[in-house]
Amino acid sequence: MSEEMKEMTNVVTLNKGDIVKGRITKIEDSQALVDVGYKYDGVIPIGELSALRVENVADVVSVGDEVEVKVLRINDEEGKLILSKKAADAAKAWNVLEQRLQSGEVFEVKVADVVKGGLVADVGVRAFIPASQVERHFVEDFSDYKGRTLRVKVTELDRSDNKVILSQKAVLDEEFEQKKQNLLHSLQPGEIREGTVRRITDFGVFIDLGGIDGLAHISELAWHRVETPAEVVREGDLVKVKVLKVDPARGRISLSIKEAQPGPWAGIGQKFSPGQVVTGTVKRLVPFGAFVELQPGVEGLVHIxxxxxxxxxxxxxxxxxxxxxxxKVLEVNEQEKRISLSIRSAEADARRRETDLFAEKQQTHGTGVTLGEMFGDLFKKK
Known part of the structure; x- marks a missing residue:
């Protein structure tokens, strides 16, 4: 049998609508030639390469690539075999997409283009990712998303309308919720953790512990009284916190920044000792005396x-x-967080120092003024 006869017996039979495999043999400006085993090579016009707009044939296929194509038209008299990679991809894609929708499968897509309202990807058919479904947070500018690979789920399909909606946000939300539950069940009251200040409100600070936010109430920010949280922290600050309470059912975590730090009374006995005269601020007046603040969070009592x-x-x-x-410090009890103070003794000490200083000057220089004349009113009994 001649070679020509052998070739003719090996020629496949094609009908319009068939889906067959072939190999790219040549790339031209507006089309690609494909050997599908027919009498002559078929042609894939540039518009039939992809579900998305194609500028260059070489952006989609290369010589030697194996592709599946659908037969659109056969004309042996003109020697024309028109094929579509787009149609073959779509036929297979719809079945896959339906399975993914039902199973909730997470898969990767590459962003082909940024359009008004969202992103476009080629999944065998044109798929749309709405702007609201790209991230968990608001994105103002999507211009740098072209070419990125996203992990998505199918959220909506309509074959009759050629509609495919994907969502990366759904994937991120599920992962966040899983991470949140894992963290909620791993946290133990009393433990110390590091977190990042994410949001400041009038009533406290929300701190990210690595996937979930906990609240440090304004009363738990510092050992001293805090008027506004901004006095103590700023957004983005890395802080140590103590876990006070965890409520997995409600997804709430109570935190304390002050409890993660040494208390204001720690080592107070080394800072203040009996006999020492210091300056303080009157914080509270009560029937039996006055509380004077010596340092933030530390108050001593001046008995009436x-x-x-x-x-x-x-x-x-x-x-x-x-x-x-x-x-004047009279007594310090660090364990019981109690300091006894005296304004009267501090004033008496000041008067004695003034008297001693005057006497010293008298001995050195001599004056005609007596102590009684200088301080007579101070020593009058009332």
């Missing part, structure tokens, strides 16, 4: 009997909130 060198019926007679006063 220690306010002045005379009888005082109420602290308000002598003091007011916010007033700065000199106090």
């Amino acid at each position: 009997s220690q306010i002045a060198n005379r009888h005082v019926a109420t602290p308000e007679e002598v003091l007011e909130v916010g007033q700065e006063v000199k106090v």
Whole structure:
């Protein structure tokens, strides 16, 4: 049998609508030639290469590539065999997409183009990812998404309308929820964690612990009184927090920044000792005395009997909130967080120092003024 006869017996039979495999033999400006085993090569016009708009044939196929194509038209008299890769891809894609929709499968797609309202990808058919379904957060500009690979799920299919909707946000939401539940069940009250300040409100701070936010109430930000959270932290700050309470059912975590730090009373006995005179601020007035703040979070009590060198019926007679006063430390009890103070003793010490200084000057220089003339009113009993 001649070679020509052998070739003719090996020629496949084709009908319009058949889907066959072939190999790319040549690439031209507006088409690709394909050997499908027929009498002559078929042609894939550039518009039949992909479900998306194609500028260059070489962007989709290369010589030697094996492809599946659908027969659109056969004309042996003209020697024309028109094929479509797009139609063959679509026929297979719809079945795959339907399976993925039912199973909830996560798969990867490459963003082919950025259009008004979202992104476009080729999944055998044209697929659309709405802007609201790209990320969990708002994205203002999608221009740099072209060429990116996204992990998506099929959320909507309509074969009759050639409609395919994908969502990366659905994938991210599921992963976030799983991560959130894992973290919620791993957190234990009392443990110390690191987190990032994500949002500041009037009532506290939301801190990201690595996938889930916990709330540090304004009362848990510092050992001293905080008027606004912005006094203590800023968005983006990395902070240590103590887990106070975890409620997995409601997805809530209570945190404390102050509890993760040494308390204001830690080592207070080394900072203040009996006999020391320091400056403080009157914070509260009560019937039995006044509480004076020595440092943020540390207040000592000036008993009413220690306010002045005379009888005082109420602290308000002598003091007011916010007033700065000199106090003498009488006693420090770090364990019980208690400090006893005296304004009267601090003033007496100041008078003695003034007297001693005057006496010293008298001995050195001599003056005609007596101590009684200088400080007579101070020593009058009231």
